[in-house]
Amino acid sequence: MSDIAIKASEPLTLRAQLTEDWLAVVIGLLVFGSALVSIGGVDLLGWAVTTSVYTDISLALSPFAKGYAWLGGGGALIATYVALLAVLSAGVATLGADVRKFALAFTATFAIAYASWIIGSYAYVAAVTPAEQQKFGLTWSLKLTNEGGFIVALLAGIVIANFFPRFANWLKEAIRPELYIKIAIVILGATVAVTAAARLNLASSLLLRGAAAIVEAYLIYWAVIYYVARKWFGFSREWSVPLASGISICGVAAAIATGGAIRARPSVPILVSSLVVVFAVVEVLILPFLAQTFLWQEPLVAGAWIGLAIKTDGAAVAGGGITESLIMAKAAAEGIKYQPGWILATTATVKIFIDIFIGIWAFILGYIWTNHINKGPDRAKPAEIWQRFPKFILGFIVVFAVSLWLAIGSTPEIAKALPAAAGEANVFRVIFFVLTFFSIGVLSDFRKLWQQGFGKLAAVYFVSLFGFVIWVGLLISWLFFSGFKPPLVS
Protein backbone atom coordinates (compact mmCIF):
# COMPACT_ATOMS: atom_id res chain seq x y z
CA MET A 1 0.00 0.00 0.00
CA SER A 2 1.02 3.56 -0.31
CA ASP A 3 2.38 5.03 2.88
CA ILE A 4 0.61 8.21 1.93
CA ALA A 5 -2.52 6.45 3.05
CA ILE A 6 -1.19 6.49 6.57
CA LYS A 7 -1.48 10.23 6.74
CA ALA A 8 -3.57 11.29 3.84
CA SER A 9 -6.56 9.04 3.57
CA GLU A 10 -8.24 7.42 6.51
CA PRO A 11 -10.36 4.83 4.72
CA LEU A 12 -7.68 2.44 3.54
CA THR A 13 -8.83 -0.31 1.24
CA LEU A 14 -7.26 -3.58 0.21
CA ARG A 15 -8.19 -2.76 -3.36
CA ALA A 16 -5.93 0.31 -3.40
CA GLN A 17 -3.01 -1.78 -2.17
CA LEU A 18 -3.44 -4.30 -4.93
CA THR A 19 -3.71 -1.64 -7.58
CA GLU A 20 -0.50 0.00 -6.42
CA ASP A 21 1.25 -3.36 -6.50
CA TRP A 22 0.23 -3.93 -10.09
CA LEU A 23 1.21 -0.38 -10.99
CA ALA A 24 4.69 -1.07 -9.62
CA VAL A 25 4.87 -4.20 -11.76
CA VAL A 26 3.83 -2.30 -14.90
CA ILE A 27 6.29 0.56 -14.40
CA GLY A 28 9.11 -1.77 -13.35
CA LEU A 29 8.57 -3.95 -16.42
CA LEU A 30 8.38 -0.87 -18.62
CA VAL A 31 11.80 0.27 -17.40
CA PHE A 32 13.25 -3.23 -17.70
CA GLY A 33 11.77 -3.82 -21.16
CA SER A 34 13.03 -0.46 -22.42
CA ALA A 35 16.51 -1.22 -21.10
CA LEU A 36 16.51 -4.62 -22.79
CA VAL A 37 15.92 -3.00 -26.18
CA SER A 38 19.48 -1.67 -25.93
CA ILE A 39 20.71 -5.24 -26.44
CA GLY A 40 19.38 -4.97 -30.00
CA GLY A 41 21.35 -1.77 -30.54
CA VAL A 42 18.56 0.78 -29.94
CA ASP A 43 19.26 2.70 -26.76
CA LEU A 44 15.93 3.91 -25.39
CA LEU A 45 17.07 4.89 -21.89
CA GLY A 46 20.61 6.13 -22.40
CA TRP A 47 19.50 9.69 -21.64
CA ALA A 48 18.88 8.80 -17.97
CA VAL A 49 20.93 10.94 -15.61
CA THR A 50 23.76 9.51 -13.51
CA THR A 51 25.84 11.25 -10.88
CA SER A 52 29.57 10.85 -10.38
CA VAL A 53 31.61 11.75 -7.33
CA TYR A 54 32.75 15.34 -7.88
CA THR A 55 34.40 18.43 -6.52
CA ASP A 56 33.36 20.54 -9.53
CA ILE A 57 29.58 20.36 -9.64
CA SER A 58 29.51 21.08 -13.36
CA LEU A 59 31.04 17.63 -13.82
CA ALA A 60 28.66 15.82 -11.47
CA LEU A 61 25.87 14.93 -13.87
CA SER A 62 25.92 13.12 -17.18
CA PRO A 63 23.70 10.92 -19.34
CA PHE A 64 24.14 7.16 -18.80
CA ALA A 65 25.11 6.43 -22.41
CA LYS A 66 27.84 8.18 -24.37
CA GLY A 67 25.49 8.28 -27.34
CA TYR A 68 23.45 10.86 -25.45
CA ALA A 69 26.44 12.97 -24.34
CA TRP A 70 25.08 15.86 -26.42
CA LEU A 71 22.34 16.25 -23.82
CA GLY A 72 24.80 17.21 -21.13
CA GLY A 73 24.21 16.62 -17.41
CA GLY A 74 21.46 19.23 -17.08
CA GLY A 75 19.64 17.95 -20.15
CA ALA A 76 19.81 14.39 -18.85
CA LEU A 77 18.42 15.49 -15.50
CA ILE A 78 15.51 17.30 -17.14
CA ALA A 79 14.84 14.38 -19.49
CA THR A 80 14.81 11.97 -16.53
CA TYR A 81 12.47 14.21 -14.56
CA VAL A 82 10.07 14.66 -17.47
CA ALA A 83 10.00 10.92 -18.22
CA LEU A 84 9.37 9.99 -14.59
CA LEU A 85 6.74 12.70 -14.25
CA ALA A 86 4.90 11.46 -17.32
CA VAL A 87 5.00 7.77 -16.41
CA LEU A 88 4.20 8.23 -12.72
CA SER A 89 1.45 10.77 -13.40
CA ALA A 90 -0.21 8.34 -15.77
CA GLY A 91 0.28 5.63 -13.16
CA VAL A 92 -1.20 7.47 -10.20
CA ALA A 93 -4.10 8.55 -12.41
CA THR A 94 -5.07 4.87 -12.51
CA LEU A 95 -5.06 4.90 -8.70
CA GLY A 96 -7.55 7.74 -8.72
CA ALA A 97 -5.06 10.35 -7.49
CA ASP A 98 -5.26 14.05 -8.33
CA VAL A 99 -2.77 14.18 -11.21
CA ARG A 100 -2.28 17.96 -11.07
CA LYS A 101 -1.49 17.86 -7.36
CA PHE A 102 0.75 14.86 -7.92
CA ALA A 103 2.66 16.58 -10.72
CA LEU A 104 3.34 19.66 -8.61
CA ALA A 105 4.27 17.66 -5.53
CA PHE A 106 6.40 15.22 -7.53
CA THR A 107 8.31 18.10 -9.08
CA ALA A 108 9.31 19.33 -5.61
CA THR A 109 9.90 15.78 -4.36
CA PHE A 110 12.15 14.90 -7.30
CA ALA A 111 14.04 18.19 -7.02
CA ILE A 112 14.79 17.80 -3.30
CA ALA A 113 15.47 14.07 -3.51
CA TYR A 114 17.84 14.34 -6.45
CA ALA A 115 19.54 17.41 -4.98
CA SER A 116 20.17 15.27 -1.89
CA TRP A 117 21.68 12.59 -4.11
CA ILE A 118 23.95 15.15 -5.74
CA ILE A 119 25.04 16.45 -2.34
CA GLY A 120 25.80 12.87 -1.31
CA SER A 121 28.11 12.53 -4.30
CA TYR A 122 30.24 15.53 -3.29
CA ALA A 123 33.77 14.18 -2.90
CA TYR A 124 34.07 15.42 0.70
CA VAL A 125 31.04 13.25 1.50
CA ALA A 126 31.55 10.31 -0.83
CA ALA A 127 35.27 9.69 -1.44
CA VAL A 128 36.31 6.52 0.34
CA THR A 129 39.74 5.22 -0.52
CA PRO A 130 43.03 7.11 -0.20
CA ALA A 131 43.31 6.84 -4.00
CA GLU A 132 39.97 8.60 -4.41
CA GLN A 133 40.93 11.29 -1.91
CA GLN A 134 44.18 11.82 -3.77
CA LYS A 135 42.35 11.98 -7.09
CA PHE A 136 40.19 14.83 -5.79
CA GLY A 137 43.00 16.48 -3.80
CA LEU A 138 41.33 15.91 -0.45
CA THR A 139 42.90 15.46 2.96
CA TRP A 140 39.71 14.15 4.53
CA SER A 141 36.22 12.96 3.61
CA LEU A 142 33.20 11.47 5.34
CA LYS A 143 33.70 8.22 3.38
CA LEU A 144 29.97 7.65 3.03
CA THR A 145 30.29 6.58 -0.64
CA ASN A 146 28.01 8.24 -3.16
CA GLU A 147 25.12 6.29 -1.63
CA GLY A 148 25.44 8.60 1.35
CA GLY A 149 23.00 10.55 -0.81
CA PHE A 150 20.29 8.21 0.48
CA ILE A 151 21.01 9.39 4.01
CA VAL A 152 20.96 13.01 2.88
CA ALA A 153 17.57 12.45 1.21
CA LEU A 154 16.23 10.77 4.34
CA LEU A 155 17.42 13.61 6.56
CA ALA A 156 15.94 16.18 4.18
CA GLY A 157 12.60 14.39 4.45
CA ILE A 158 12.80 14.22 8.24
CA VAL A 159 13.54 17.95 8.46
CA ILE A 160 10.55 18.73 6.27
CA ALA A 161 8.27 16.40 8.24
CA ASN A 162 9.21 17.81 11.62
CA PHE A 163 9.92 21.48 10.93
CA PHE A 164 7.77 22.24 7.86
CA PRO A 165 4.64 20.17 8.39
CA ARG A 166 2.54 22.29 6.04
CA PHE A 167 5.04 21.74 3.24
CA ALA A 168 5.10 18.03 4.10
CA ASN A 169 1.33 17.99 3.81
CA TRP A 170 1.52 19.76 0.44
CA LEU A 171 3.94 17.10 -0.80
CA LYS A 172 1.79 14.19 0.31
CA GLU A 173 0.36 13.30 -3.10
CA ALA A 174 3.86 12.39 -4.28
CA ILE A 175 5.06 10.82 -1.04
CA ARG A 176 4.60 7.19 -2.01
CA PRO A 177 7.56 5.22 -0.63
CA GLU A 178 5.90 1.85 -1.04
CA LEU A 179 5.18 2.47 -4.73
CA TYR A 180 8.70 3.72 -5.35
CA ILE A 181 10.41 0.84 -3.59
CA LYS A 182 8.20 -1.75 -5.26
CA ILE A 183 9.14 -0.37 -8.67
CA ALA A 184 12.79 -0.41 -7.58
CA ILE A 185 12.53 -4.02 -6.42
CA VAL A 186 11.02 -5.11 -9.76
CA ILE A 187 13.91 -3.40 -11.57
CA LEU A 188 16.38 -4.88 -9.07
CA GLY A 189 15.49 -8.33 -10.43
CA ALA A 190 17.72 -7.66 -13.45
CA THR A 191 20.76 -6.67 -11.39
CA VAL A 192 20.28 -9.61 -9.04
CA ALA A 193 20.04 -12.00 -11.99
CA VAL A 194 23.17 -10.63 -13.65
CA THR A 195 24.98 -10.89 -10.32
CA ALA A 196 23.66 -14.41 -9.71
CA ALA A 197 24.52 -15.63 -13.20
CA ALA A 198 28.19 -15.09 -12.46
CA ARG A 199 28.03 -17.38 -9.42
CA LEU A 200 25.01 -19.66 -9.69
CA ASN A 201 26.10 -21.92 -6.83
CA LEU A 202 26.38 -19.03 -4.41
CA ALA A 203 23.11 -17.57 -5.63
CA SER A 204 21.21 -20.84 -5.15
CA SER A 205 22.73 -21.15 -1.69
CA LEU A 206 21.35 -17.73 -0.83
CA LEU A 207 17.88 -18.81 -1.93
CA LEU A 208 18.00 -21.87 0.31
CA ARG A 209 18.81 -19.68 3.26
CA GLY A 210 15.91 -17.38 2.52
CA ALA A 211 13.74 -20.10 4.05
CA ALA A 212 15.31 -19.40 7.42
CA ALA A 213 14.12 -15.81 7.17
CA ILE A 214 10.54 -16.97 6.69
CA VAL A 215 10.69 -19.22 9.75
CA GLU A 216 12.28 -16.50 11.83
CA ALA A 217 9.87 -13.72 10.88
CA TYR A 218 6.56 -15.58 10.90
CA LEU A 219 6.97 -18.28 13.50
CA ILE A 220 9.43 -16.87 16.02
CA TYR A 221 9.36 -13.07 15.85
CA TRP A 222 5.58 -12.89 15.45
CA ALA A 223 4.78 -15.27 18.29
CA VAL A 224 7.13 -13.58 20.74
CA ILE A 225 6.05 -10.04 19.89
CA TYR A 226 2.37 -10.93 19.97
CA TYR A 227 2.91 -12.42 23.42
CA VAL A 228 4.84 -9.35 24.59
CA ALA A 229 2.14 -6.99 23.30
CA ARG A 230 -0.69 -8.99 24.84
CA LYS A 231 0.83 -10.15 28.10
CA TRP A 232 3.37 -7.50 29.09
CA PHE A 233 1.72 -4.40 27.65
CA GLY A 234 -1.94 -5.43 27.87
CA PHE A 235 -2.87 -4.61 24.29
CA SER A 236 -6.10 -6.04 22.90
CA ARG A 237 -6.06 -8.66 20.16
CA GLU A 238 -7.13 -6.08 17.59
CA TRP A 239 -4.04 -3.98 18.34
CA SER A 240 -1.60 -6.80 18.99
CA VAL A 241 -2.00 -8.56 15.63
CA PRO A 242 -1.06 -5.61 13.39
CA LEU A 243 1.58 -4.54 15.89
CA ALA A 244 3.25 -7.97 15.96
CA SER A 245 3.00 -8.24 12.18
CA GLY A 246 4.42 -4.77 11.59
CA ILE A 247 7.38 -5.36 13.88
CA SER A 248 8.12 -8.94 12.88
CA ILE A 249 7.25 -9.42 9.22
CA CYS A 250 7.36 -6.69 6.60
CA GLY A 251 6.22 -3.53 8.30
CA VAL A 252 3.41 -1.51 6.80
CA ALA A 253 2.19 -4.14 4.33
CA ALA A 254 2.06 -6.83 7.03
CA ALA A 255 0.25 -4.62 9.53
CA ILE A 256 -2.38 -3.74 6.92
CA ALA A 257 -2.75 -7.29 5.58
CA THR A 258 -3.11 -9.02 8.94
CA GLY A 259 -5.21 -6.19 10.38
CA GLY A 260 -7.62 -6.67 7.50
CA ALA A 261 -7.54 -10.44 7.91
CA ILE A 262 -8.70 -10.33 11.54
CA ARG A 263 -11.27 -7.66 10.60
CA ALA A 264 -9.61 -4.94 12.71
CA ARG A 265 -10.85 -1.39 12.23
CA PRO A 266 -8.81 0.15 9.35
CA SER A 267 -7.53 2.96 11.56
CA VAL A 268 -5.73 0.50 13.86
CA PRO A 269 -3.17 -0.87 11.36
CA ILE A 270 -2.83 2.61 9.89
CA LEU A 271 -1.69 4.01 13.24
CA VAL A 272 0.63 1.04 13.71
CA SER A 273 2.02 1.64 10.22
CA SER A 274 3.05 5.19 10.99
CA LEU A 275 4.97 3.87 13.98
CA VAL A 276 6.66 1.25 11.80
CA VAL A 277 7.86 3.94 9.39
CA VAL A 278 9.31 6.07 12.19
CA PHE A 279 11.24 3.13 13.63
CA ALA A 280 12.41 2.03 10.19
CA VAL A 281 13.96 5.47 9.75
CA VAL A 282 15.79 5.18 13.05
CA GLU A 283 17.08 1.76 12.03
CA VAL A 284 18.24 2.93 8.61
CA LEU A 285 20.20 5.72 10.24
CA ILE A 286 21.92 3.36 12.70
CA LEU A 287 22.16 -0.25 11.52
CA PRO A 288 24.13 0.16 8.26
CA PHE A 289 26.87 1.99 10.17
CA LEU A 290 26.88 -0.68 12.89
CA ALA A 291 27.13 -3.29 10.15
CA GLN A 292 30.05 -1.44 8.59
CA THR A 293 31.82 -1.20 11.94
CA PHE A 294 31.24 -4.71 13.26
CA LEU A 295 30.32 -6.88 10.29
CA TRP A 296 32.47 -5.58 7.45
CA GLN A 297 34.39 -8.83 7.45
CA GLU A 298 31.12 -10.77 7.13
CA PRO A 299 29.33 -8.94 4.30
CA LEU A 300 26.61 -11.53 3.70
CA VAL A 301 25.81 -11.70 7.42
CA ALA A 302 25.38 -7.92 7.30
CA GLY A 303 23.12 -8.10 4.25
CA ALA A 304 20.89 -10.77 5.78
CA TRP A 305 20.80 -8.96 9.12
CA ILE A 306 19.58 -5.74 7.53
CA GLY A 307 16.84 -7.68 5.73
CA LEU A 308 15.74 -9.32 8.97
CA ALA A 309 16.02 -6.33 11.28
CA ILE A 310 14.66 -3.39 9.29
CA LYS A 311 10.94 -3.52 8.64
CA THR A 312 9.13 -2.13 5.61
CA ASP A 313 10.44 -3.14 2.22
CA GLY A 314 11.60 0.34 1.35
CA ALA A 315 13.77 0.91 4.37
CA ALA A 316 15.15 -2.63 4.37
CA VAL A 317 16.17 -2.92 0.74
CA ALA A 318 17.41 0.64 0.59
CA GLY A 319 19.25 0.04 3.88
CA GLY A 320 20.85 -2.99 2.22
CA GLY A 321 22.10 -0.68 -0.51
CA ILE A 322 23.70 1.67 2.00
CA THR A 323 25.18 -1.25 3.91
CA GLU A 324 26.69 -2.64 0.74
CA SER A 325 28.31 0.67 -0.12
CA LEU A 326 29.66 1.21 3.38
CA ILE A 327 31.05 -2.31 3.71
CA MET A 328 32.55 -2.34 0.23
CA ALA A 329 34.15 1.00 0.99
CA LYS A 330 35.65 -0.24 4.23
CA ALA A 331 36.84 -3.45 2.59
CA ALA A 332 38.31 -1.47 -0.30
CA ALA A 333 40.23 0.66 2.16
CA GLU A 334 41.70 -2.60 3.47
CA GLY A 335 42.60 -3.69 -0.06
CA ILE A 336 39.65 -6.11 -0.51
CA LYS A 337 37.47 -5.43 -3.53
CA TYR A 338 34.22 -7.36 -3.47
CA GLN A 339 32.00 -7.67 -6.51
CA PRO A 340 29.09 -5.26 -6.06
CA GLY A 341 25.55 -6.51 -5.74
CA TRP A 342 25.91 -9.48 -3.40
CA ILE A 343 25.12 -7.75 -0.11
CA LEU A 344 22.12 -5.97 -1.57
CA ALA A 345 21.03 -9.22 -3.25
CA THR A 346 21.18 -10.98 0.13
CA THR A 347 19.05 -8.28 1.77
CA ALA A 348 16.56 -8.32 -1.11
CA THR A 349 16.38 -12.13 -1.11
CA VAL A 350 15.64 -12.24 2.61
CA LYS A 351 13.01 -9.52 2.30
CA ILE A 352 11.31 -11.01 -0.74
CA PHE A 353 11.13 -14.46 0.87
CA ILE A 354 9.48 -12.90 3.90
CA ASP A 355 7.03 -10.94 1.74
CA ILE A 356 5.94 -13.97 -0.25
CA PHE A 357 4.20 -15.58 2.71
CA ILE A 358 2.28 -12.59 3.97
CA GLY A 359 -0.91 -13.69 2.21
CA ILE A 360 -0.76 -17.17 3.72
CA TRP A 361 -0.01 -15.86 7.21
CA ALA A 362 -2.83 -13.32 6.98
CA PHE A 363 -5.20 -16.12 5.95
CA ILE A 364 -4.10 -18.32 8.86
CA LEU A 365 -4.72 -15.48 11.31
CA GLY A 366 -7.99 -14.60 9.59
CA TYR A 367 -9.15 -18.21 9.77
CA ILE A 368 -8.35 -18.44 13.49
CA TRP A 369 -9.94 -15.10 14.30
CA THR A 370 -13.12 -15.50 12.27
CA ASN A 371 -13.69 -19.13 13.28
CA HIS A 372 -12.52 -19.25 16.89
CA ILE A 373 -12.29 -15.75 18.38
CA ASN A 374 -14.76 -13.36 16.73
CA LYS A 375 -17.18 -15.79 15.15
CA GLY A 376 -19.49 -14.16 12.64
CA PRO A 377 -20.78 -14.39 9.09
CA ASP A 378 -17.65 -12.76 7.62
CA ARG A 379 -15.37 -15.81 7.65
CA ALA A 380 -11.87 -15.84 6.11
CA LYS A 381 -11.75 -17.37 2.65
CA PRO A 382 -8.78 -19.02 0.86
CA ALA A 383 -9.16 -16.47 -1.96
CA GLU A 384 -7.77 -13.88 0.46
CA ILE A 385 -4.33 -15.52 0.16
CA TRP A 386 -4.13 -14.33 -3.44
CA GLN A 387 -5.84 -11.03 -2.67
CA ARG A 388 -3.21 -10.18 -0.05
CA PHE A 389 -0.24 -11.55 -2.00
CA PRO A 390 2.20 -8.70 -2.76
CA LYS A 391 1.94 -8.68 -6.56
CA PHE A 392 5.09 -6.66 -7.16
CA ILE A 393 7.03 -9.82 -6.24
CA LEU A 394 5.68 -11.35 -9.46
CA GLY A 395 7.30 -8.47 -11.32
CA PHE A 396 10.61 -9.16 -9.57
CA ILE A 397 10.39 -12.86 -10.42
CA VAL A 398 9.59 -12.18 -14.10
CA VAL A 399 12.47 -9.71 -14.44
CA PHE A 400 14.83 -12.04 -12.58
CA ALA A 401 13.84 -15.10 -14.64
CA VAL A 402 14.06 -13.33 -18.01
CA SER A 403 17.41 -11.76 -17.11
CA LEU A 404 18.81 -15.05 -15.84
CA TRP A 405 17.70 -16.81 -19.02
CA LEU A 406 19.30 -14.11 -21.15
CA ALA A 407 22.49 -14.38 -19.10
CA ILE A 408 22.94 -18.14 -19.19
CA GLY A 409 20.46 -19.55 -21.69
CA SER A 410 20.77 -17.32 -24.73
CA THR A 411 23.56 -16.43 -27.14
CA PRO A 412 26.98 -15.23 -25.90
CA GLU A 413 26.39 -11.88 -27.63
CA ILE A 414 23.20 -11.26 -25.68
CA ALA A 415 24.78 -12.46 -22.44
CA LYS A 416 27.63 -10.03 -23.01
CA ALA A 417 25.29 -7.10 -23.66
CA LEU A 418 22.96 -7.87 -20.76
CA PRO A 419 25.01 -6.29 -17.91
CA ALA A 420 24.98 -2.93 -19.72
CA ALA A 421 21.21 -3.16 -20.20
CA ALA A 422 20.73 -4.10 -16.55
CA GLY A 423 23.00 -1.20 -15.60
CA GLU A 424 20.81 1.15 -17.59
CA ALA A 425 17.71 -0.08 -15.73
CA ASN A 426 19.67 0.19 -12.50
CA VAL A 427 19.96 3.96 -12.98
CA PHE A 428 16.22 4.13 -12.41
CA ARG A 429 16.43 1.70 -9.50
CA VAL A 430 18.78 4.16 -7.80
CA ILE A 431 16.46 7.10 -8.51
CA PHE A 432 13.49 5.22 -7.07
CA PHE A 433 15.61 4.37 -4.02
CA VAL A 434 16.33 8.09 -3.53
CA LEU A 435 12.64 8.91 -3.87
CA THR A 436 11.88 6.17 -1.34
CA PHE A 437 14.32 7.50 1.22
CA PHE A 438 13.05 11.05 0.88
CA SER A 439 9.44 9.90 1.11
CA ILE A 440 10.08 7.81 4.22
CA GLY A 441 11.69 10.85 5.80
CA VAL A 442 8.69 13.05 4.98
CA LEU A 443 6.42 10.51 6.69
CA SER A 444 8.57 10.42 9.82
CA ASP A 445 6.88 12.78 12.21
CA PHE A 446 8.80 12.02 15.40
CA ARG A 447 6.41 14.08 17.49
CA LYS A 448 3.94 11.23 17.22
CA LEU A 449 6.18 9.15 19.44
CA TRP A 450 5.59 11.53 22.28
CA GLN A 451 1.85 11.76 21.88
CA GLN A 452 -0.23 10.27 24.65
CA GLY A 453 -0.99 6.61 24.11
CA PHE A 454 1.32 6.35 21.14
CA GLY A 455 4.23 5.96 23.53
CA LYS A 456 2.86 2.63 24.67
CA LEU A 457 2.86 1.33 21.11
CA ALA A 458 6.37 2.68 20.66
CA ALA A 459 7.43 0.92 23.88
CA VAL A 460 6.35 -2.46 22.47
CA TYR A 461 8.25 -1.69 19.30
CA PHE A 462 11.34 -0.53 21.17
CA VAL A 463 11.42 -3.50 23.54
CA SER A 464 10.80 -6.01 20.75
CA LEU A 465 13.18 -4.48 18.26
CA PHE A 466 16.16 -3.71 20.43
CA GLY A 467 15.59 -6.46 22.96
CA PHE A 468 14.88 -9.27 20.57
CA VAL A 469 14.47 -8.78 16.81
CA ILE A 470 17.87 -7.24 16.13
CA TRP A 471 19.81 -9.79 18.17
CA VAL A 472 17.96 -12.89 17.01
CA GLY A 473 18.26 -11.61 13.45
CA LEU A 474 21.98 -11.20 13.95
CA LEU A 475 22.31 -14.70 15.44
CA ILE A 476 20.37 -16.34 12.61
CA SER A 477 22.26 -14.36 9.98
CA TRP A 478 25.52 -15.38 11.58
CA LEU A 479 24.54 -19.04 11.76
CA PHE A 480 23.61 -19.16 8.09
CA PHE A 481 26.00 -16.75 6.41
CA SER A 482 29.17 -16.41 8.46
CA GLY A 483 32.38 -17.37 6.75
CA PHE A 484 31.05 -16.84 3.24
CA LYS A 485 32.10 -13.77 1.29
CA PRO A 486 30.98 -12.24 -1.96
CA PRO A 487 33.27 -13.01 -4.92
CA LEU A 488 36.18 -10.66 -5.39
CA VAL A 489 36.54 -8.37 -8.38
CA SER A 490 38.77 -10.24 -10.78
Added chain:
Amino acid sequence: MSQPSLRDEIATQEVEPLLPIEKKLIGYSLGLGIVLLVVLIAVNHFVPIKL
Protein backbone atom coordinates in the same frame (compact mmCIF):
# COMPACT_ATOMS: atom_id res chain seq x y z
CA MET B 1 -12.62 6.68 14.54
CA SER B 2 -10.21 9.57 14.89
CA GLN B 3 -6.64 9.20 16.12
CA PRO B 4 -7.17 11.07 19.43
CA SER B 5 -9.88 8.61 20.44
CA LEU B 6 -7.66 5.73 19.38
CA ARG B 7 -4.95 7.10 21.65
CA ASP B 8 -7.42 7.31 24.50
CA GLU B 9 -8.45 3.78 23.74
CA ILE B 10 -4.84 2.58 23.93
CA ALA B 11 -4.35 4.30 27.25
CA THR B 12 -7.53 2.98 28.83
CA GLN B 13 -8.22 -0.39 27.20
CA GLU B 14 -9.00 -3.27 29.53
CA VAL B 15 -6.78 -6.31 29.56
CA GLU B 16 -8.13 -9.18 27.47
CA PRO B 17 -6.87 -12.46 28.89
CA LEU B 18 -5.10 -14.80 26.47
CA LEU B 19 -7.56 -17.33 25.09
CA PRO B 20 -6.56 -20.98 24.74
CA ILE B 21 -6.53 -20.59 20.94
CA GLU B 22 -4.08 -17.68 21.24
CA LYS B 23 -1.86 -19.70 23.56
CA LYS B 24 -1.95 -22.55 21.03
CA LEU B 25 -1.06 -20.16 18.21
CA ILE B 26 1.90 -18.75 20.13
CA GLY B 27 3.08 -22.14 21.37
CA TYR B 28 2.74 -23.98 18.07
CA SER B 29 4.35 -21.12 16.14
CA LEU B 30 7.33 -20.98 18.46
CA GLY B 31 7.66 -24.77 18.64
CA LEU B 32 7.41 -25.23 14.89
CA GLY B 33 9.72 -22.29 14.31
CA ILE B 34 12.44 -23.64 16.57
CA VAL B 35 12.17 -27.15 15.07
CA LEU B 36 12.35 -25.80 11.52
CA LEU B 37 15.27 -23.56 12.40
CA VAL B 38 17.16 -26.54 13.82
CA VAL B 39 16.41 -28.49 10.63
CA LEU B 40 17.59 -25.59 8.48
CA ILE B 41 20.73 -25.19 10.56
CA ALA B 42 21.41 -28.89 10.00
CA VAL B 43 20.80 -28.47 6.27
CA ASN B 44 23.09 -25.45 6.33
CA HIS B 45 25.74 -27.58 8.01
CA PHE B 46 25.52 -30.46 5.56
CA VAL B 47 24.90 -28.34 2.47
CA PRO B 48 27.22 -25.38 3.00
CA ILE B 49 27.13 -22.29 0.84
CA LYS B 50 28.90 -23.01 -2.43
CA LEU B 51 31.18 -20.39 -3.84
